[in-house]
Amino acid sequence: MTDYDDDKPKPRGELAMKVVPLPADTNANGDVFAGWLVQQMDIAAATLAGRISRGRNATVAMDRMEFLSPVRIGAQVGCYCELEDIGRSSMKIHVEVWTLDRIAQTPRKVTEAQFVYVAIDEHGRIREVPDQAG
Template sequence: MTALDDDKPTPRGELTLQIVPLPSDTNPNGDVFAGWLVKQMDIAAATMAGRISQGRNATVAMDRMEFLSPLRVGSQVGCYCDVVEIGRSSMKLRVEVWTRDRTAKHPRKVTEGMFVYVAIDEHGRIREVPEQNR
């Protein structure tokens, strides 16, 4: 995760989802549950996978999830998606989560992870990603 080593780290990829966690999304200390954050990352990546596959898709794997710092309630959260690889029917996407705390001047990276999706048809069977998107 080289973005933390840079003098001015910036997100990689396209801003795909932006949301603010509410008190119901947190533990008693006010930190956002990791499961809530993974859900938002999955939604963001599935949105991009849907554009690539031009239809339905399903999550088949999540890999290399690292949580670098806590996420506080009320922070502005952005999920940035970056295409890593597109196969015949699968799509591998990197998702980075950045936050801007209410009192912070600069955004900070919270986590990143790899998500793999497969394009599916209306019956839930694997189908090919359109050729022009591979």
């Protein structure tokens, strides 16, 4: 990394999922529905939560989102996830969404949010997250 790279924004966390929205995922103007984008973010973060909890988990909260720019049909949508905090049974995961339009050369950040998951057992009851040291 050089000094020149410091002014180039880049995603926070690891790429957890990449998907391309199709016509059914968009409104009449060709912009992706917000709900579709939230769904993709939840899937990506739940995948990380499942690896951390080593099993089932459930979404219990999501913080406020602000959409910085619309996502167009055909854009590559990348969800980047990072564990922010871990409790006895809960996990806070930060999710950023970056897109690369079909004709664009540089990715752009679309939105971000924090999702909270709780580890659950096979009966749907809260359980402890396994020790991460092992």
